Amino acid sequence: MPDSADEKEEEFIEEEESGTGPATIQKLREKLQKAVEEKQQYLDSWQRAKADFANFKRQEALIHADREARILSETIESFLPALDALELSLKHASSEEMILIEKQFLDALQRLGVEKFGSVGEEFNPHLHEALAEQGKENKIISVERSGYKIGDKIIRPAQVII
Amino acid sequence: MAKILGIDLGTTNSAMAVMRGGEPQILENAEGARTTPSVVATSKTGERLVGLIARRQAVTNPKNTIYQIKRFIGHNFDEDFVQKDKAAVPYEMRKAANGGIEVEMGGAWYRPEEISAMILGKLKADAEKRLGEPITEAVITVPAYFNDSQRQATKDAGKIAGLEVKRIINEPTAAALAYGFNKKKDEKVVVFDFGGGTFDISVLEVTMGTEGEGSIEVRSTDGDAHLGGKDIDQKIIDFLATEFQKESGLDVRNDPLARQRLDEAAEKAKIELSTAVDTEVNIPFITSDSSGPRHLLIKMSRAKLEELSQEFVDRAMAITKRAMEASPFKVGDINEVILVGGQTRMPAMQAAVEKFFGKKANMSVNPDEVVAIGAAIQGGILGGEVKDVLLLDVIPLSLGIETMGGVANKVIERNTTIPTSRSQTYSTASDNQTSVEIHIVQGERAMAADNKSLGKFVLDGIPPAPRGLPQIEVSFDIDANGILSVKAKDKATNKEQSIRIEASSGLSDADIEKMRKDAEQNAGEDKKKMELVEARNLAEQTVYSAKKAVDDNKDKIPAELGTAITEKISNLEAKKGSDDSAGIKAATEELSKELSKVYEAVQKAGGTQTPPPNEPGSQSAPNDNPETK
Numbered sequence: 179m180p181d182s183a184d185e186k187e188e189e190f191i192e193e194e195e196s197g198t199g200p201a202t203i204q205k206l207r208e209k210l211q212k213a214v215e216e217k218q219q220y221l222d223s224w225q226r227a228k229a230d231f232a233n234f235k236r237q238e239a240l241i242h243a244d245r246e247a248r249i250l251s252e253t254i255e256s257f258l259p260a261l262d263a264l265e266l267s268l269k270h271a272s273s274e275e276m277i278l279i280e281k282q283f284l285d286a287l288q289r290l291g292v293e294k295f296g297s298v299g300e301e302f303n304p305h306l307h308e309a310l311a312e313q314g315k316e317n318k319i320i321s322v323e324r325s326g327y328k329i330g331d332k333i334i335r336p337a338q339v340i341i
Numbered sequence: 342m343a344k345i346l347g348i349d350l351g352t353t354n355s356a357m358a359v360m361r362g363g364e365p366q367i368l369e370n371a372e373g374a375r376t377t378p379s380v381v382a383t384s385k386t387g388e389r390l391v392g393l394i395a396r397r398q399a400v401t402n403p404k405n406t407i408y409q410i411k412r413f414i415g416h417n418f419d420e421d422f423v424q425k426d427k428a429a430v431p432y433e434m435r436k437a438a439n440g441g442i443e444v445e446m447g448g449a450w451y452r453p454e455e456i457s458a459m460i461l462g463k464l465k466a467d468a469e470k471r472l473g474e475p476i477t478e479a480v481i482t483v484p485a486y487f488n489d490s491q492r493q494a495t496k497d498a499g500k501i502a503g504l505e506v507k508r509i510i511n512e513p514t515a516a517a518l519a520y521g522f523n524k525k526k527d528e529k530v531v532v533f534d535f536g537g538g539t540f541d542i543s544v545l546e547v548t549m550g551t552e553g554e555g556s557i558e559v560r561s562t563d564g565d566a567h568l569g570g571k572d573i574d575q576k577i578i579d580f581l582a583t584e585f586q587k588e589s590g591l592d593v594r595n596d597p598l599a600r601q602r603l604d605e606a607a608e609k610a611k612i613e614l615s616t617a618v619d620t621e622v623n624i625p626f627i628t629s630d631s632s633g634p635r636h637l638l639i640k641m642s643r644a645k646l647e648e649l650s651q652e653f654v655d656r657a658m659a660i661t662k663r664a665m666e667a668s669p670f671k672v673g674d675i676n677e678v679i680l681v682g683g684q685t686r687m688p689a690m691q692a693a694v695e696k697f698f699g700k701k702a703n704m705s706v707n708p709d710e711v712v713a714i715g716a717a718i719q720g721g722i723l724g725g726e727v728k729d730v731l732l733l734d735v736i737p738l739s740l741g742i743e744t745m746g747g748v749a750n751k752v753i754e755r756n757t758t759i760p761t762s763r764s765q766t767y768s769t770a771s772d773n774q775t776s777v778e779i780h781i782v783q784g785e786r787a788m789a790a791d792n793k794s795l796g797k798f799v800l801d802g803i804p805p806a807p808r809g810l811p812q813i814e815v816s817f818d819i820d821a822n823g824i825l826s827v828k829a830k831d832k833a834t835n836k837e838q839s840i841r842i843e844a845s846s847g848l849s850d851a852d853i854e855k856m857r858k859d860a861e862q863n864a865g866e867d868k869k870k871m872e873l874v875e876a877r878n879l880a881e882q883t884v885y886s887a888k889k890a891v892d893d894n895k896d897k898i899p900a901e902l903g904t905a906i907t908e909k910i911s912n913l914e915a916k917k918g919s920d921d922s923a924g925i926k927a928a929t930e931e932l933s934k935e936l937s938k939v940y941e942a943v944q945k946a947g948g949t950q951t952p953p954p955n956e957p958g959s960q961s962a963p964n965d966n967p968e969t970k
Binding site for chain 2: 230234236237240244251263270302304305307308311323332336340
């Protein structure tokens with residue numbers, strides 16, 4: 179395909195194509211045939227390019243659909259170790275101030291739609307829980323070492339448990 | 342066109358990528374992660390688990406959780422190293438009828454390729470969900486040292502997973518593809534792959550083929566199947582546990598819960614020390630004793646990490662030396678070095694590689710993803726996506742016009758693919774301005790005078806009107822050959838004028854690079870100039886609006902306010918010619934406040950004057966007014 183001004187095909191070559199004889203007609207027929215083929219090729223390529231673009235846009239929408247949820251999840255996850263430490267601390271030495279701070283933290287999470295999960299007695303489920311050790315005989319949680327958190331169906335962090 | 346999935350089927354982790362819009366892109370799995378652990382399990386409830394979910398229950402279900410199966414694929418049971426590695430894994434293994442290997446999971450026996458197929462199956466399903474289309478073909482990577490049997494077994498794994506494996510390519514070759522080294526001539530490339538559990542070094546030679554694409558051959562390969570980032574993590578854990586024991590007298594190594602937290606903290610610290618020179622490992626309530634809860638708080642420096650990891654870096658460099666000696670090349674012959682594997686992010690590792698080869702390594706492509714990216718590119722080449730009959734150019738420098746204050750207002754940004762068209766609407770800078778000069782400039786500088794002038798033309802016959810009212814649409818059109826046509830049209834009269842410029846593509850690469858560098862170097866100064874121009878333009882507009890408001894509403898404005906605003910107008914008029922942009926802004930702000938009071942007073946007096954649409958604060962870009970002549 180000509181792709182620069184130099185190679186651009188002349189539309190009409192006076193010396194060769196201004197006559198009316200059979201040779202000229204043949205030449206023009208060949209030229210027309212080639213032009214029709216090229217036209218079809220370009221049309222096809224153009225249609226494919228348009229289609230590719232439309233498909234690309236559609237896929238971008240799919241791929242980015244949960245991007246916001248993922249970014250929120252990662253941001254929340256980065257704060258969770260501090261909350262874990264606070265909860266552990268409360269287990270050992272509770273105070274009114276610390277309880278209030280914990281409540282602030284949990285309220286903020288709740289407003290974002292975050293749910294805490296993981297409790298003793300639940301059936302172990304690797305979709306929700308990460309097993310640290312096996313101490314019991316049944317497939318049930320006997321202690322929760324670190325709570326799990328999720329937003330809707332998206333797991334921010336699995337609960338770390340002993341079964 | 343169906344997409345061919347590029348898959349890096351790793352020992353510890355796997356990744357996948359496809360070509361999208363002509364670019365390779367990593368696809369996230371169903372859990373939203375860019376890599377998937379190469380772990381498969383049958384849970385205690387009989388559920389098949391793959392990836393992160395399988396890893397989560399590994400500790401409590403070791404006999405039915407299969408990991409690092411790649412070590413065994415394509416091997417025979419009786420091989421020495423199989424017997425050795427077998428002892429290190431908790432799951433059962435036996436000799437298959439044909440002398441191969443079978444592993445037990447959930448009461449059934451599977452060949453390694455069937456296990457790998459489960460991993461590939463998950464990647465396939467997740468990719469289909471992400472893209473919303475079926476995936477039936479793939480390119481899968483394998484280590485350069487894989488023999489025919491191992492390669493065939495990997496291909497079989499793909500087939501079992503429902504994938505037609507279009508090609509099996511070497512991991513170092515994929516890495517070279519990711520950097521486009523297949524397009525270079527007679528290059529010698531080293532791929533340094535330090536992953537989670539294995540180290541591989543490969544020396545490649547790229548020879549130019551007939552169609553402009555090189556063929557990549559592996560000239561030597563070496564490695565250590567038991568050397569990886571995990572070894573460094575272990576050293577860090579030992580260090581932390583030892584330090585804690587010194588302080589507290591307690592050994593937390595045997596406490597599974599403490600161990601888990603140490604594991605996570607060690608990896609986190611290692612990652613942080615790639616960018617920070619020190620970090621603090623903080624694990625509250627790591628354990629307890631008779632005196633109560635105990636906390637771990639230990640500082641760790643990058644120097645300490647380097648000391649801990651030195652032996653592993655040294656081992657890798659010794660193997661690298663061996664690989665170079667086994668190749669036909671000398672160290673000085675190597676043109677490019679590529680880093681693969683997350684562990685290569687460690688500065689000490691990068692420094693060691695740089696020192697050995699005497700050149701900086703390539704790591705601009707994410708080292709965890711580079712192999713999958715290369716596999717996707719190979720898939721693109723096979724699928725015909727990358728080879729394009731229609732090659733399009735991009736414009737190397739931005740194109741724009743000069744607007745009020747001498748600013749270069751960009752209409753088409755550099756690196757825009759052509760052919761393309763862009764339009765923007767402008768207006769006049771003065772009342773009753775009947776012509777505008779369109780001055781076309783090329784370059785990245787903020788001020789038009791600092792850019793290259795491409796051409797000028799005038800559009801006249803604009804009906805007299807207050808400034809800011811006429812709508813002049815300026816259109817830029819560049820064809821595939823880089824010929825620029827600029828048209829200016831007055832929307833009210835439809836009168837238009839245009840110019841055709843051929844010189845916009847006439848710059849050499851060196852010229853282009855120089856112009857870009859100039860813009861970078863002068864960015865600070867250009868920013869100040871822009872601020873001054875913007876401040877002056879805003880001042881002009883505010884003075885104009887203020888004068889108009891006063892003139893039109895003499896009878897509605899209280900005397901005091903009238904005096905105050907007149908004073909502020911004079912003040913700003915005096916200031917706006919200066920170079921003090923902060924001073925101009927302040928004076929504009931003061932006048933603006935007085936002007937608001939005027940509008941309030943007018944409204945109270947029952948007037949209908951409201952702030953005009955181009956009042957300061959209510960404008961939106963682009964609203965620059967072409968320079969008047």
